[in-house]
Amino acid sequence: MAHRGPKQAAAELLNRLAVDLVMGEEAGGEPWRASVEETLKALSQVMAEAESFEGARLAADLAQEACSASQNCIPRLSAAIEELRALTEGISEPAPPPQAPAALAQDPELLSDFIVESREHLGSIEVQLLTLEQEPANAEAIHTVFRGFHTIKGLAGFLELDEIRQVAHEVETLLDLARNGQLKITPEVIDVVLAAADYLNRWLDRLQAAVAGGPAPEVASPEALLARVRAMLEAPAGSAAPAPAPAPPDAASAQARPAKEAAEESDAKRGSAERTVKVNTAKLDYLVDMVGELVIAQSLVRHAPELAAQTDSRLARNLSQMARITEEVQKTAMSMRMVTLGRLFQKMARLARDLGRKSGKQLEFETFGEDTELDRNIVEELADPLMHMVRNAVDHGIEPPEERAAAGKPPAARVTLKALHQSGQILIEIGDDGRGLDRQKILHKAVEKGLVEEGAALSDAEVFNLIFQPGFSTAAEVTDVSGRGVGMDVVRKHIQKLRGRIEIRSEAGRGTVFSIKLPLTLAIIDGLVVGVGQHRYIVPIYGVREMLRPSEEQITRLENRGETVMVRDRLLPLVRLHQVFQVEPKSAEPCESLLIVAEAEEKSFCLMVDELIGKQEVVIKSLGDMFGAIPGIAGGAILGDGRVGLILDLSGLYFRTGERR
Amino acid sequence: MQTQEALSVRTGGGANPVRSEERAGKYLTFRLGREEFAIQVLKVREIMGMQDITEVPHTPAYVKGVINLRGKVIPVVDLRLKFGLPEAPYDHRTCIIVVQIQGPGTPILTGIVVDAVSEVLNIAASEIDDTPDFGDGVETPYLLGMAKTKGKVKILLDIDSVLTAQELQGLPSLVQ
Numbered sequence: 012m013a014h015r016g017p018k019q020a021a022a023e024l025l026n027r028l029a030v031d032l033v034m035g036e037e038a039g040g041e042p043w044r045a046s047v048e049e050t051l052k053a054l055s056q057v058m059a060e061a062e063s064f065e066g067a068r069l070a071a072d073l074a075q076e077a078c079s080a081s082q083n084c085i086p087r088l089s090a091a092i093e094e095l096r097a098l099t100e101g102i103s104e105p106a107p108p109p110q111a112p113a114a115l116a117q118d119p120e121l122l123s124d125f126i127v128e129s130r131e132h133l134g135s136i137e138v139q140l141l142t143l144e145q146e147p148a149n150a151e152a153i154h155t156v157f158r159g160f161h162t163i164k165g166l167a168g169f170l171e172l173d174e175i176r177q178v179a180h181e182v183e184t185l186l187d188l189a190r191n192g193q194l195k196i197t198p199e200v201i202d203v204v205l206a207a208a209d210y211l212n213r214w215l216d217r218l219q220a221a222v223a224g225g226p227a228p229e230v231a232s233p234e235a236l237l238a239r240v241r242a243m244l245e246a247p248a249g250s251a252a253p254a255p256a257p258a259p260p261d262a263a264s265a266q267a268r269p270a271k272e273a274a275e276e277s278d279a280k281r282g283s284a285e286r287t288v289k290v291n292t293a294k295l296d297y298l299v300d301m302v303g304e305l306v307i308a309q310s311l312v313r314h315a316p317e318l319a320a321q322t323d324s325r326l327a328r329n330l331s332q333m334a335r336i337t338e339e340v341q342k343t344a345m346s347m348r349m350v351t352l353g354r355l356f357q358k359m360a361r362l363a364r365d366l367g368r369k370s371g372k373q374l375e376f377e378t379f380g381e382d383t384e385l386d387r388n389i390v391e392e393l394a395d396p397l398m399h400m401v402r403n404a405v406d407h408g409i410e411p412p413e414e415r416a417a418a419g420k421p422p423a424a425r426v427t428l429k430a431l432h433q434s435g436q437i438l439i440e441i442g443d444d445g446r447g448l449d450r451q452k453i454l455h456k457a458v459e460k461g462l463v464e465e466g467a468a469l470s471d472a473e474v475f476n477l478i479f480q481p482g483f484s485t486a487a488e489v490t491d492v493s494g495r496g497v498g499m500d501v502v503r504k505h506i507q508k509l510r511g512r513i514e515i516r517s518e519a520g521r522g523t524v525f526s527i528k529l530p531l532t533l534a535i536i537d538g539l540v541v542g543v544g545q546h547r548y549i550v551p552i553y554g555v556r557e558m559l560r561p562s563e564e565q566i567t568r569l570e571n572r573g574e575t576v577m578v579r580d581r582l583l584p585l586v587r588l589h590q591v592f593q594v595e596p597k598s599a600e601p602c603e604s605l606l607i608v609a610e611a612e613e614k615s616f617c618l619m620v621d622e623l624i625g626k627q628e629v630v631i632k633s634l635g636d637m638f639g640a641i642p643g644i645a646g647g648a649i650l651g652d653g654r655v656g657l658i659l660d661l662s663g664l665y666f667r668t669g670e671r672r
Numbered sequence: 673m674q675t676q677e678a679l680s681v682r683t684g685g686g687a688n689p690v691r692s693e694e695r696a697g698k699y700l701t702f703r704l705g706r707e708e709f710a711i712q713v714l715k716v717r718e719i720m721g722m723q724d725i726t727e728v729p730h731t732p733a734y735v736k737g738v739i740n741l742r743g744k745v746i747p748v749v750d751l752r753l754k755f756g757l758p759e760a761p762y763d764h765r766t767c768i769i770v771v772q773i774q775g776p777g778t779p780i781l782t783g784i785v786v787d788a789v790s791e792v793l794n795i796a797a798s799e800i801d802d803t804p805d806f807g808d809g810v811e812t813p814y815l816l817g818m819a820k821t822k823g824k825v826k827i828l829l830d831i832d833s834v835l836t837a838q839e840l841q842g843l844p845s846l847v848q
Contacts, residue, residue, distance in 0.1 A: 300743030546727065592729035632745045634728065634738055636775050637782065637835075641730050647738055647745040655726040655738045655745050 017061035021099040024054040025092065032088055047088070048074045058098070066098035119222045125166050126215050126222070127289075129175075132159035133208050133215075138357055140201050140208075141364060147196035156204065157186040163211065174233050175214050181240040182207045188244070198368075203239050205361075210236055295347055299534070302337075302344040303630050307653050309337045348534065349384035352430050352439075355394060356381040359401050359428055366405040373412060373422050374405065379429035385437055386532035389509055393439075393529075396502040400441045400525055401426070403498065408445035408523055418520065420444070437531060442524040448517040450474050456483065475515040479503040509533065510553055538629050538648070540656060541605070541620040543588050544595045547656045548620070549629055549648055554661040556608040556615065558623065566601050576601070576617045578608055586664055587619045591643055597621040611662035618664065627651060631658060695816050696797040701826055702769065702786040705757055708826045709786075710793065710819065715831050717770040717781060719789055722762050739783060741770060748783035749835060760787065773832045782835055793826075795819045800828065813837075 028050050031043065051074035059067035073091055076084050136159040139152040146152070164179035182204055188194035213230050220227040312318070313330050321327070356378045363376040385393075409415075409424040416422060427442045450471065457463045457477045477483060481500040506513045511529035530536070530553075538549035557578075565577045566585070574585040585606070589596035598604055598621060607618040629648035634641070645660035699710035700719075725737040725748050734753035738745050748768060752760060765788040772779050803815040814837060816828035 304743040637747045
């Protein structure tokens with residue numbers, strides 16, 4: 012159902028009335044009168060709604076006259092109809108309601124497809140714009156941006172998303188001029204086009220919320236933006252006038268060096284886009300579940316005692332072939348959840364550009380390894396901390412141009428963002444060549460805050476780690492970008508939540524590098540399978556420091572304070588797993604048990620279990636809604652024999668015992 | 673028959689007096705102690721023999737733990753303990769019925785341990801009565817009603833409320 016304006020409705024009613032009048036001259040009679048009256052009443056209502064009260068009154072009067080059969084109303088109506096036509100002409104079409112109900116009433120699937128596709132286009136538009144800023148004459152980049160807006164315009168028109176269509180249309184016109192060489196690409200043009208892309212992104216957010224059924228955030232009217240675009244369209248109209256002087260290329264413009272590489276990469280991506288399939292994540296999860304089962308079934312068959320007695324070499328060969336294939340299938344299934352860091356890095360490049368322009372610092376932003384793949388969930392969770400760190404680098408790390416000149420550094424600072432594989436983990440580094448962390452200032456601040464004692468001998472690493480303390484900030488002034496002292500502690504929390512670690516290297520005057528080590532995926536962990544009595548538990552290996560069988564001297568029992576173990580000159584609290592979980596152990600004697608030195612949130616403790624059964628890579632599964640949060644348990648996993656093992660939550664275990672005392 | 677009619681006027685289950693027509697349909701019946709219970713077949717995903725259950729600490733006694741259902745971890749509830757009946761040793765007739773119930777938002781698969789599974793029955797509306805009021809003021813909203821087929825009474829369970837409710841009252845007085 013198309014959205015019909017009141018003007019059109021009134022015109023239709025008037026036409027019907029005119030037809031009735033012609034018919035009426037022959038027909039007359041009661042049904043005719045009823046029809047005329049009904050039409051007039053409807054007309055009156057339409058005109059009243061359109062706030063044309065004069066017309067509404069006239070139509071209502073006529074309706075009354077028409078229904079009184081005593082007189083022939085045809086001449087009167089014929090005369091009035093012209094008057095009504097004139098009045099309907101005066102109806103102003105109200106602006107369509109901002110909700111764009113027509114669009115939201117669309118098939119949600121169509122709308123979701125539109126959102127996904129538009130986001131892809133906007134993503135590549137952003138990359139190409141950063142390229143253009145670098146090489147304003149890059150025709151291929153202009154074409155790509157143009158094509159992106161053109162496609163969005165077409166789709167939005169089809170879905171009756173008027174604001175989106177309008178903005179895309181105006182920008183497309185602007186880009187068309189640029190394509191034909193009638194408009195020079197200046198940083199201002201790029202600003203406007205980026206603003207338009209941002210605006211469209213906000214609209215997509217809104218549509219997405221609407222599709223999900225949640226409250227949709229308001230989006231401002233596009234008028235201001237359209238005015239900016241139109242103003243630019245006007246400018247080159249007097250084509251004889253010199254084109255607006257291009258801003259000096261080095262003036263406060265952040266430069267994105269890898270833009271060219273990024274452009275090539277995105278070209279390659281466009282080529283491969285047709286060969287990808289979108290799959291529902293639930294299906295993927297199911298596949299991963301099933302493959303996990305396949306691996307278990309396979310291992311049960313391989314280790315069946317009946318087969319162990321077999322000596323047939325062909326059977327043995329086939330079995331190991333099956334094992335290899337299963338492993339390969341599992342790897343492939345797991346890799347399907349991975350996405351590249353490309354888009355996240357793009358976001359950071361854009362952020363750095365904006366920050367650079369805002370703060371008047373020149374910077375080159377370089378990215379490496381954006382093809383590196385990581386679990387989707389991790390990439391999503393990584394956006395916030397990375398953003399924080401890029402802000403910090405631009406705002407605190409990099410000196411203003413004068414200071415750089417005084418230090419004999421090139422005026423444009425370098426900020427690098429790189430990702431690489433390192434021993435089964437992902438390493439992400441954010442580096443700048445700025446002033447570096449100021450050891451003295453941090454120490455001073457820490458003493459002031461009572462975090463360390465005056466004159467304490469701390470290594471560089473220990474000093475730098477102080478900036479991860481909550482509320483710690485050495486920035487002298489607070490800008491709207493950073494320096495509020497909430498930041499690095501949040502960054503570290505985020506990284507720890509992803510089971511990662513963050514480290515700092517810094518050299519005064521040479522710059523700072525933050526390196527983040529992350530697991531490839533959140534779905535799988537390496538675990539130690541341990542036993543307590545009949546029960547099997549999985550201890551995440553990233554929290555395990557060492558294992559030992561203590562001697563009697565190492566154990567100290569404190570009155571009402573529990574037990575402690577002396578490990579390498581450190582007194583660690585002893586947590587008996589059988590006590591926490593209230594299960595029957597093989598032995599309640601620490602010296603006959605195995606102690607695992609575990610670390611959780613910077614605290615170490617000894618976890619007492621009966622025995623170590625093995626080491627296994629397990630897929631983490633939720634225990635389900637029925638359980639809620641069980642202290643000490645992070646989830647479940649399917650063990651090699653097909654049974655479920657519980658994965659321990661080390662910090663939950665530690666803090667649980669702390670609370671008990 | 674007369675007394676049954678009189679009883680059914682006052683519904684013990686009061687909270688949700690479901691009309692008997694809506695309750696008619698296919699039921700899976702199973703045994704718990706000496707009583708026969710029935711749940712709607714539509715809720716049942718599968719029936720499996722007893723298997724290793726991994727205990728989960730800090731949970732109520734009726735939660736036996738979790739099992740691996742083809743790669744999914746699902747909870748298992750012992751229905752005897754849930755109803756406050758004495759625990760019975762598991763034997764070769766003990767079964768886990770996997771049911772799908774409506775959780776907050778998403779459907780949840782849960783296993784329930786029963787003494788033995790009996791059969792699938794078509795229960796007609798005319799065979800179903802409302803839950804009688806036991807006169808002790810205890811509400812039993814998790815009971816859909818009682819069915820009399822082949823001369824025996826079967827207790828129709830609303831398995832969703834059985835599994836989502838924290839405490840179940842009133843059943844021991846019914847089955848003992």
